[in-house]
Amino acid sequence: MPVDLDNSSTASGEASVSSSGNQTVPPKFIPKKKRNLPGMPDPDAEVISLSPKALLATNRFVCEICSKGFQRDQNLQLHRRGHNLPWKLKQRPNKEVKKKVYVCPELTCVHHEPSRALGDLTGIKKHFCRKHGEKKWKCDKCSKKYAVQSDWKAHSKICGTREYKCDCGTLFSRRDSFITHRAFCDALAEESARDQPQVIVNTNSESEPKLTTSDSPPPAPPSEAPAPPALHQSTSLMSSVFPAQNPEIPGNPPRIIDEAQTTTAVIGSCSSSTTTSSSSNGGANSSVFASLFASSTASGSLQSPQAPAFTDLIRAVSRPDQPADLTQSSSSESISLCLSTNHGSSIFGTGGQERRQYAPPPPQPTLSATALLQKAAQMGATATNGSFLRGLGIVSSLSSSGQQDNLHWSQRQVESENALAPPCLGLGLPCDGGSGLKELMMGTPSIFDPKQTTLDFLGLGMAAGGNPSGGLSALITSIGGGLDVAAAAASYGGGEFSGKDIGRSS
């Protein structure tokens, strides 16, 4: 589902979706393992504030003899031995060594607050580079820019191997054409009489309070939060999870709500993709061509395109005052309109009369663009289709309409869903600390049920490229889990990133 799996700091909405799916795929209640929200360190830890320069410096420890720099003092000490300088390796730290946490030097950053400090030096360095640094690593293939070289390398490996898929079934290997298509595709853009903003509003107000009551543990957002295992059991999690309520931390409250919307919308979104795929197969093309045909007949002269035989031309040439039958010669224009036959599969899957309606989403500058695109698909689905049962029906039809090998799976899903009582809050979190969402997003399969095939409900994920992504299955399971799991999970992910940066890097 996440279009931009390559980037560890992709939209948190996507991240959270995968994790929620992860939780619920094994349809049994797993004891919850709690993890800390990144940036919720041990209050006893020593807070370290490094300057931007120090954070960006790659070789802070410099040899006074040869000016060679080292990332770690230990390494410099070893190096000094070569110069026959006095050197001293630190002792192995005691078990009782004081925990250190690091804050971001950027004053406006949420991680500038000691209460949101990050647990390790690498994490804060990467955070600082990604969010506040110059993006100097540029992908040759797609021009995407990265601030951290390792991000860039990871992206470069998979750039161009993935495809974007629209609800209408069209595949895109290029992000920009996908975006353009998305803006124009009926699968997204239909908006007319049956405006149902109320539905969205309701969804919101339902899911939001549930956010705060659910205690499904937060998945660690991928990038800057390799949550230190030492910080595990935080029982006051739910209260602290929502520092959003704290006005001192700008940007959080709306984001949480946004993410909630996103994810709740995901639940319904299965319907959106299928509506389109089913409708695009039949009526659309025929009607398009019918109209083409109609217009060509209207213009008259459905003769052979070669109709203006040379004799007519000759006659006309020799008698210019009596121009040849222009209607006839121009008939090639209209006739050729009939040539449209074998282009059955329209790129827009248009034409369906029972379009979904989309309520206008509020401006959400904090999401990544791709996430926003997804949301668009999801919105409409939510509007017309709140019940997960209906969504399931659509799952089946989607499977049958093209992804055959997913059919059995979705049926299995139906069964497992029956076993689950919605709202199944906090269905467990098999995501062990440390594995991190980045791995999940990258499709590391180990933690997933290996039999599980992925199903691209949104039509936004990768249709090719080989990595079964957790995000996809997450969508499916979020149907069973109901609004709450997904929404709650979303909120965790949502709390972490500055949306702008996310978008920029995605």
Next chain:
Amino acid sequence: MDTTLYTNYNTSTAKDNQTHSNIYKQSSNGEAAAIVTDMQSSTNSHQPPSQNNHTHTSTSLSCSTSDPGDQPPGTGKWASKLLKECARAISERDSSKIHHLLWMLNELASPYGDCDQKLASYFLQALFCKATESGQRCYKTLISVAEKSHSFDSARKLILKFQEVSPWTTFGHVASNGVILEALEGETKLHIIDISNTLCTQWPTLLEALATRNDETPHLKLTVVLTNTSIVGSVMKEVGQRMEKFARLMGVPFEFNVIRGINRLCELSKEGLGVQEDEAIAVNCIGAMRRVEVEERDAVIRMFQSLRPRIVTVVEEEADVSSTRNDFVNSFEECLRFYTIYFDMLEESFPPTSNERLMLERECSRSILRILACDGDHHEENNTSIESSGECERRERGSQWAERLKEGFATVGFSDDVVDDVKALLKRYRTGWSLVLPPPQQGGDNYHHHHDQYSSGIYLTWKEDPVVWASAWKP
């Protein structure tokens, strides 16, 4: 090669009830030689009949080679030769030659054939109308047919499909968007005045870029200017809805306006466009300047100046049917050169039976007719009918546009970032496309150190031929 084809003509004449000339291409008939040599007195192209008449589709593109002897057997460009001959005959008012050539072309041409046949078909139409002074009438018929089949769905499908398979339009979009974003960086109220004919397909990626910008998401006002004759006018309502929807989605505060009822672009004004003092203005002009009457182009540029824009982007197709507009043969040859490249590009970009390709070619046929066959009766019919019948795409070359624009603006170089974006774009299309930067103004050695910028626009080339020119300007 030529011999063969001309000969084929003759054969089909003998069996004159036949309309599908392809059937006869393989045969040869000695009788025809007389006609061939008559018309081709300057050439010595009596080559053995070609074995593969069906393959003269896509290879040699260098239209400057007018001598068929230069071309490998079997790949000769018979359409180009015949058409040029015919244009010359028309200009010389040699009616018997016109007669013969139109007759032959009609036999060979087909809008469903290969590139040569398609070119022959559409240029024949123009030549025929020119010869019979019936261009206006024919053009109106074509336009009304096109309007009847024009819908939002078809237009959208066409334009997006084209963008998917060819960078012809996306090149200008990426270059312009890059420059606009850079020029308006940090501004909070943007106003883009869009004078183009691409159904706003340029803007989703810009909206996305704005939404993910590092600084505060700015307010964007998009004002689309439609001239009266623009065929896209009827679908702007749908386009506008989608733009507004998409902007909401992206979280970009957005206002969408359409300016209609403009007969001449130079009539536009700050007031008419709703330009506010606190807005940062960008004028985006893609394929629009060539539709302006040649005499009015400088006035349009002055109008741009009066808007006090931060940036003006101009993207045009690289051909000159402007300076030669009073010289029919030259215009014809340049027009033919340009569309030969274009048709070749279409052929290689689309699958053979693509309906979109056919629609694009039909657009070309109207444009060709308008350029070549509608000026003759310009003075005979009243002016209003001409204006209402559509804009004539009198293209100019990038260097010519640059000369005009330099009167009011200074060139803005494309930054390395934008150039990289364009290169990345081209990589994703099939081979044959490349980006050409103009030679540096101040000598080759130090230009790399100079500004990291490229002056006077950049070119998209298709198989070495520059085809689209993109440029950026500031007051």
